[in-house]
Amino acid sequence: MALPLLNRLTGSTGLSLAVLGVGNIGSVHLKSAVAMSGVEVAAAADAVPENRTRAERAGVSRTYDDYGTLLESEELDAAVVALPPFLHADAVERAAEAGVDVFVEKPLARSTEEADRLLETAREAGIAVGVDHTLRYQPDVAGVKEAYDEGSVGHVPYASITRLNDHPLGRPPAREAPPEWPTDPDAAGGGSLFELGIHCFDVLEWLFGDLEVRDAAMGRTLDTEAEDAATVLVEAPETGTTITLHCGTYQWEQLPEVNTRLRLEGVTGTISNRDHLPGNFYAGAATSALSNLASRLTGDDPDVFGPTFYLQAHYDALADFCTAIREGERPPIDGADGRRALALAERAYDLAAERGESNAAADDLETPEVSP
DSSP: OBOGGGOOOOOSSSEEEEEEOOSHHHHHHHHHHHHOTTEEEEEEEOSSHHHHHHHHHTTOSOEESOHHHHHHHSOOSEEEEOSOGGGHHHHHHHHHHHTOEEEEESSSOSSHHHHHHHHHHHHHHTOOEEEEOGGGGSHHHHHHHHHHHTTTTOOOOEEEEEEEEEOTTOSSSOOSOOOSGGGOHHHHSSSHIIIIIHHHHHHHHHHHSSOEEEEEEEEOSSSOSSOSEEEEEEEETTTTEEEEEEEEEEOOSSOOSSOEEEEEEETTEEEEGGGGSOTTHHHHHHHHHHHHHHHHHHTOOOOTTSSHHHHHHHHHHHHHHHHHHHTTBOOSSBHHHHHHHHHHHHHHHHHHHHHHHHOGGGGOOOOOOOOO
């Protein structure tokens, strides 16, 4: 669906884009944008001096310590919002005032209420909102989608998805304190369910249509305020599929090389994302790990495209957003998609709270076994 209000590019040789936030994921978006043809990275903003230096090393000529000042000062077509979740709504509001389309890192907001305000502001200003739900772009997940859509296993009565990642504290023992916001549910919106489960909800809806959350439990393996483990029971009424979802941010000694597992148990067979991994995945991951270790020792920036299996997905998601903006079309994953994922997460939190009131053992979730 074309959106006429989006056809208002600045007239530069490429799509003029800024990156708001150049931390971990912001660096990925920045280097992705720098590598794209037809995109000009005009500026970047970050409150941390080291992050601004990182942007300058990546080739950005103008950096700001305040994203509001950047949006007021630059002539832009689009901005990547890679700030902590508690700043997303404000950043989108500032972008709306400047008439700048936005690509927002997930979660879109900290709540559906906040998302509704954000999206209404964008609608009134006529700007587009894209959301970085990149799991759809990973080749293994896309392979599952393609096989399922082809009907290769027939009806799928049961499916499961697991997504894991490092805890903000990093590998044990924690040597330095992480930023405060990732472990603050007021700032982040929640714990691992917001950090990782949001991706899972988006992929499941992409596969099976509308979802209903039936039950949920949250747990903590560390003494933190936000949950670092969540297990959710989901149903897809349209396809008659029951799904279990587990996500966790654990303090791993070594993070699993494949941190997402997706299985569809069909009546004539099983589809697994592991069957759709690139043939050179494990060799590429090992090479990248050695390269990035050497980068840390020499003080250089790690290669954000290694292993490309994960980070190429971020590139492709941003590239699709930029193409949509350039052509005056709705982003392929837009604010409505991000809002629906938030609603599912909120329902899971509500059910887990009800469970916790009647079951004090809800915090005793067992860490799932992960095999290579």
